Amino acid sequence: MEEQVxxxxxxxxxxxRLNVLDALKETDNxxxxxxxxxxxxxxxxxxxxDEFGVDIFEEGIVNTIGxxxxxxxx
Amino acid sequence: xxxxxxxCSRGVGLEIVKVLLETGHCVYGVARxxxxxxxxxxxxYAGHLFFKSVDLSDAENVREEVFKEFVTNRIVLDGYVxxxxxxxxxxxxxxxxxxxxxxxxxxVFTPMMITKYAIRNMLxxxxxxxxxxxxxxxxxxxxxxxxxxxSSKGALEAFxxxxxxxxxxxxxxxxxxxxxFMETAMSSTLTQEQKDRIYKRTSLKRATDIRSVAYTVxxxxxxxxxxxxxxxxxxxxxxx
Numbered sequence: 001m002e003e004q005v006x007x008x009x010x011x012x013x014x015x016x017r018l019n020v021l022d023a024l025k026e027t028d029n030x031x032x033x034x035x036x037x038x039x040x041x042x043x044x045x046x047x048x049x050d051e052f053g054v055d056i057f058e059e060g061i062v063n064t065i066g067x068x069x070x071x072x073x074x
Numbered sequence: 075x076x077x078x079x080x081x082c083s084r085g086v087g088l089e090i091v092k093v094l095l096e097t098g099h100c101v102y103g104v105a106r107x108x109x110x111x112x113x114x115x116x117x118x119y120a121g122h123l124f125f126k127s128v129d130l131s132d133a134e135n136v137r138e139e140v141f142k143e144f145v146t147n148r149i150v151l152d153g154y155v156x157x158x159x160x161x162x163x164x165x166x167x168x169x170x171x172x173x174x175x176x177x178x179x180x181x182v183f184t185p186m187m188i189t190k191y192a193i194r195n196m197l198x199x200x201x202x203x204x205x206x207x208x209x210x211x212x213x214x215x216x217x218x219x220x221x222x223x224x225s226s227k228g229a230l231e232a233f234x235x236x237x238x239x240x241x242x243x244x245x246x247x248x249x250x251x252x253x254x255f256m257e258t259a260m261s262s263t264l265t266q267e268q269k270d271r272i273y274k275r276t277s278l279k280r281a282t283d284i285r286s287v288a289y290t291v292x293x294x295x296x297x298x299x300x301x302x303x304x305x306x307x308x309x310x311x312x313x314x
Contacts, residue, residue, distance in 0.1 A: 039244060046194045050147050 001052070001072055005065070008047045012040050026066030034065075048072070077295065078102045078145050078192065080130060080185070081158030083109035085258035086208065089288040090155055095119045097292060102145050104128045105158065130158050131176060133183035141191040153204040153295045154192040156185040156230070161260050163219045174222055181226035186233060189248075193241060202245030204295050207234050208287075209252045211310045215275070231306055238304030247303035249294045254282035254310030277312025 002024065010020045018035055030036045036044065041057075048068070049055050056062050056071045077094055081087035082103030088111055091101050095115065103112065103125045116123050126144040128136070145151055162177040164170075189205060196203035209231055212224040230250065237248040255261055255272045264272075273280050287309045293299055294307065 042194075043197050046198045049194075050198055 002069065004051055005048065005068060005072075008044060008051070009034060009036075011047075012036065012043055016040070024065045026064065026069065028065045029063055030065070030068075031063075075152040075295070076100045076102065076145075076149055077153045077155060078104065078140070078151060078188070079155040079157060080104045080188070082125070083107050083112050085260065086253065086256060086284050086287050087155075087157040088112060088115075089284045090157060090291050091115065091123070093285075093288040093292045094295075095122060100124075102126075102149070104130070104140060104144070106130070130184045131179045133179055133187045136184055136187050137191055140188060141195070145195065147195060147198055149195075150199045150201055151192055151195040151203060152201060153206065154188060155291055155295070156188065156205070156207045158184075159208070159226075159260075161220075161223050163223060163263070165219055166221050169222065177222065178226055178229075181223075182229045182233075185230060189233070189237060193237075193246060196246055197244070202247075204246070204299075205234070205237065205248040206291050206294050207231070207248075207250045208291070209250045209306065211252055211254045211308070211313050214252065214308075215313055217272070234306075235304050242303055247294075247299070249299075249302060249304070250306040251287060251290050251294065252306050252308045252310060253287045254308075254313050256282045256284050256287065258284065273311075275314055276310065277314060280311060282309060282311050 006024050014020060028034055030041060045055065045057050052072055054072055056068055062068055062071065077099055079087060079091055079101055082091050083105035091103055092115065094101050100122045103123065106127060106129060108125055108127055112125060116125065128139045158180060160177050160180045162173050185207065192205065207230045209227040210224065212220040213227040213231060234248045234250045254276060290307055290309050294302060
């Protein structure tokens with residue numbers, strides 16, 4: 001699951017010409033650490049939903065990678 | 075191109091489906107009833123036209139009913155035509171809250187939820203998609219008995235304008251077609267005298283041509299309209 005999330009985030013970062021990450025930390029903030037905008041988060045949401053069938057934003061805003069893992073583990 | 079059209083079984087919705095099929099597109103039609111006219115088109119355009127009966131008064135169910143069971147993520151959606159609507163006609167002093175909510179569910183809340191999932195499909199496939207809402211001239215001119223209905227169309231127009239501003243950066247367009255009074259089931263309760271009075275308020279002095287409305291929708295969906303977004307296009311015989 002963590003590998004797939006990393007792969008999706010790296011795809012989005014590549015399209016923004018940001019460097020590819022080797023790993024994610026649970027404390028990583030999606031906006032300030034990973035430089036994702038609201039549009040990037042929308043794409044992240046639909047790609048995660050397509051892969052895992054879970055809408056991570058359905059129950060409110062998600063700020064960190066750890067929170068994404070938490071929603072996916074439910 | 076793949077287009078989702080709501081309210082596809084009759085009237086202007088059916089006409090929009092016809093025009094899109096005639097120009098080689100694939101249409102996913104959603105409506106309450108599966109009309110004979112639509113079934114005839116399904117035979118004629120087998121493999122290009124699909125139908126699902128959906129209760130569009132249930133805004134919370136459209137994700138499941140439309141996007142999980144019909145227009146799934148495996149389908150690249152190029153556009154959404156929000157045509158389904160219901161009319162609640164009465165004077166304001168008779169306003170009934172339950173009827174008002176029922177109309178807003180179909181005319182406003184469900185189209186907003188479908189827009190959400192249509193844009194999500196476009197994001198997934200990086201499609202520069204297009205949304206077209208069908209409004210009504212009543213939102214601009216005002217007619218006795220149509221205050222509630224017109225208000226729902228005004229809400230859609232504001233929603234479309236802001237959707238266009240929000241998603242334009244990703245190439246997604248949103249426009250509104252504003253038809254004048256047409257000879258459809260929705261206006262069938264009007265007397266000939268009432269209709270004549272309405273037509274007198276137009277430059278062309280007659281009912282709006284349904285086909286003209288459908289062609290305008292097809293134009294807005296097409297690449298020919300690539301620079302048009304956030305607009306209300308009046309197809310109303312020049313209503314004054």
